[in-house]
Each structure stands twice: as structure tokens, then as C-alpha cells.
């Protein structure tokens with residue numbers, strides 16, 4: 001028996017066509033879409049202005065299921081907290097809620113694991129996983145919006161959780177189109193390790209989210225040391241692709257830079273980074289490394305004085321920079337930690353290699 005189609009998996013034209021087979025007249029289709037995208041419901045029963053028989057027909061053909069919230073951490077000092085969610089096939093993923101004054105960001109995962117293998121990242125440590133479907137990404141957005149009761153006008157989204165979004169391009173684009181129903185593209189940021197064909201494909205889209213690039217070292221050699229995939233997409237070619245990327249007025253590329261003590265945090269590294277991005281409409285987001293028992297022991301978070309020196313040097317070299325000092329928000333360095341703890345716990349209790357995702 002084939003599984004019912006999750007309506008949140010469908011791009012707008014396919015959604016219209018699928019609904020038209022079951023729902024009429026046209027204004028009822030609009031009502032269903034409104035329940036989905038303005039309210040983010042995960043059940044047809046919630047659609048109180050849709051006749052009962054139509055809801056029954058919809059439920060017979062389709063589903064609206066979201067990932068299930070398993071746990072959420074206590075809020076960090078800055079109010080942010082992580083969510084662990086279970087997918088229908090048992091995979092676990094993480095999302096993060098980040099209140100920021102009048103704005104709130106939700107950090108979404110795009111894959112259940114990651115094949116990119118950045119050595120500073122717990123998700124990379126545990127290896128590849130499958131691509132998430134649009135419903136699983138849209139579902140993270142609404143599940144957390146509902147849990148935290150965030151007004152839609154405050155919402156921002158960052159694709160900065162588990163996975164490399166540009167290696168799940170088609171599903172991410174469908175998800176972006178769904179998110180655009182409520183959020184302007186400038187309120188959505190996609191963070192990539194630098195998958196050049198994906199950046200070029202993103203550049204060709206009519207509507208584009210903000211782009212963030214995980215750079216993490218000012219030169220090719222050190223970048224390849226901690227981000228092996230960059231051997232395939234070298235720094236020089238990446239910078240050329242960024243210089244070609246079309247930016248709307250007032251928008252910047254965000255350069256993410258995970259600070260590792262003694263590796264990439266010296267003032268001369270800041271000078272080299274400033275040179276690397278010279279002429280680019282860019283701002284740097286410096287992210288002090290978040291230590292984790294699964295990651296190499298030599299990787300340490302720099303002390304506050306070293307962070308200050310690095311940031312001050314960037315500023316003196318004309319670079320706009322923000323630094324994420326609060327642990328709750330060290331997303332790029334910390335993604336996958338909650339799930340990683342669960343996998344490690346499962347391995348310890350079973351005495352053998354069992355991935356708790358299953």
C-alpha cells in the first residue's frame with residue numbers, strides 16, 4: 001500500500017492540483033491552504049470551517065504530519081533552547097529556538113546527519129543521513145512556532161542546523177517557497193559549507209534567502225584541514241562564486257567563522273580574513289568553538305581576550321563583525337550535540353554500536 005502524500009511536501013502547483021482532486025469549490029482550496037500555511041495545522045480535524053465530509057476525504061488521501069517533538073532543553077541564559085524531534089522513520093533531528101528581542105529565529109535542520117564531515121561539528125562526526133523532506137523542514141518551523149507561541153511577524157528562519165542544505169537543494173527550495181508565504185526572503189538565511197554548484201543554483205532563483213558561508217579559516221590549507229569537502233570546492237573558487245552572487249540592495253553575505261584556540265584566532269588570521277573578503281558585501285559572524293567530548297581534543301574555545309583581539313583586528317581592518325559569546329547560540333559549532341548525546345548514551349547502554357536514530 002502506498003503511503004498517503006504529505007501535503008506539506010508539495011510545491012504550490014502540485015498542492016493546488018492535489019487539492020483540486022478532492023476539494024471544491026475553489027474557495028475551499030484556499031481555506032485548506034490557509035489552515036496549512038497561516039496556522040500551520042498538522043491535522044485535518046483542526047480545519048473547523050471545512051465540512052466534515054471534505055475533511056474525511058482529505059484524510060483518506062493525504063496527511064499533514066510534522067516531526068514529533070521529543071525533548072526540549074532548558075533555556076540557555078540568552079533564552080535559546082534546542083529541540084530534539086523524531087521523524088516518522090525513527091531518525092532524530094535538532095532545531096533551535098533563538099529569541100532575539102523583537103525578532104525570533106528558528107534554526108532548521110535540512111538533513112538527518114551530514115556527509116560533509118566538518119571536524120568541528122558533532123553532526124559531521126556522526127556522519128551522513130538522509131535528506132529531509134519539505135514537510136519535515138516546514139514541520140520543524142511550525143512545531144516550534146506553536147511550542148513557543150511566536151507571532152508570525154516576529155519569525156526569522158536560519159538553515160543552520162544539521163545537514164548541508166545545498167546538498168538537499170530541491171527539497172530546500174520547496175521549503176523556502178512554503179516559508180515565503182509568511183516570511184519575506186530577507187528574513188530567511190541559508191548557511192552552507194560552500195557547495196559551489198548549489199550557490200550558483202541559488203543565484204539563479206527569482207527569490208533568494210540571505211546567504212551565509214561557513215569559512216572558518218583564512219586560507220585554503222587550514223580550511224581543508226577542518227572542512228575536508230573544501231578540497232572539492234576550493235576557497236578561491238568559492239570566493240569567486242560569492243563575488244558573482246546577486247545581492248539585493250542592503251543585503252550582505254554572512255561569513256561564519258568558528259574560532260578555534262591556537263588554530264585560526266590570531267590577529268594575523270583576522271587580517272588575512274579581512275583581505276580575503278575585501279570588496280565583498282559581507283559581515284563576519286565569529287562563533288567561539290563549542291567544546292564536545294566527541295570532537296578532537298585539540299579543538300578548544302579561545303579565551304575572551306583572544307576573541308576580543310580577533311574581533312578588534314577585524315574591526316580595525318574595516319570589517320563589520322558580530323560575535324556569538326552565548327553558548328546557546330553557538331549553533332554552527334554545536335549543531336547535532338543533543339542528538340549526539342542520545343546516540344552516545346545508546347551506545348553506552350547497549351555496549352555496541354547502535355544509532356539511537358532507529
Ligand code: SF4
Nearest residue numbers: 114117118121124163
Ligand atoms: S557544520 Fe554543517 S556542513 Fe559541516 S558537518 Fe556540520 S552540519 Fe555538515
